[in-house]
Amino acid sequence: MATLAASLPDFVTKDSSLGLIKWPLLALSGLGLISVASGIRRAYNYLRVKDSGLDAYAALNTSPEPFYLKELFDETLKKTSTPMMITGVVEGRFLEFLVFWGKPKKILEIGCFTGYSSLWMAEQLPEDGKIITLDLDPKVSAIAKEHFLKSPHGSKIEHRLGDARQAITSLNEKFDLIFIDADKGGYIHYYQTIMSRGLLAEGGMIVVDNTFFMGGAANPILNHIGPFRDINEFNKVVRSDDRVVSVQLSIRDGVTLIRHAKNVQQPEVNEKPFELL
């Protein structure tokens, strides 16, 4: 209140004849501040990165990563400028589950970063299995390669340095599992190239990370801008493609699973904007 009083014009605080309106004015200013703060909070909530605390709860209820992955996670936090790009324990464990259950032999990863998700997938890959992982950043790739050498499963991983947008156009083998986790503006290109070049094996699965893109892909204001738009456009492409069946899971930042459709009748695409709660 002392600060509020100080912010009132001098004639209000000094002129005793205005003493009677001083306190109502103070109250009004207080209410004004509260409503500005609540407006900012509401705007923030509307546009914000969703954080309900459930991610931390999911991590608590997920079996922890092996020590060498924890080491890599910690090193990524310390040594990279964008550590938030790492998938983290819940999604890492989820990828490991997919490999455990689906028993893929050949995996393509687009967007290796420091190798955390590659190593999670390699955990369950048989000795004769192979992961090709692509990344264009030499700095994070050096960390990845160092950890592949240290890991008991690193020998299953082949790292290719370079632009995945180009690299993918020259691949001519089939993969049982393809994990897309690179530049969001490239997602449609990666997906269309996989589909048109037949890179996904029969019975295989594409796993796509960040398909909520911090909730912005579903936000009718944000999803006309930059990566929010890129991801929203990608989601539209997938859901209107009757060659595939897909499911979007609310794991971390949104994970979409896609497989070939087998005589599956796709429902009508609903283009109505998503309604925020």
Ligand SMILES: C[S@@+](CC[C@H](N)C(=O)[O-])C[C@H]1O[C@@H](n2cnc3c(N)ncnc32)[C@H](O)[C@@H]1O
């Ligand atoms: C979100 S990170 C990948 C995270 C990783 N899958 C993990 O779980 O730790 C995205 C990575 O994609 C890489 N990237 C971005 N654009 C690329 C491109 N055109 N070609 C290859 N890699 C690219 C970035 O260098 C970055 O390392």
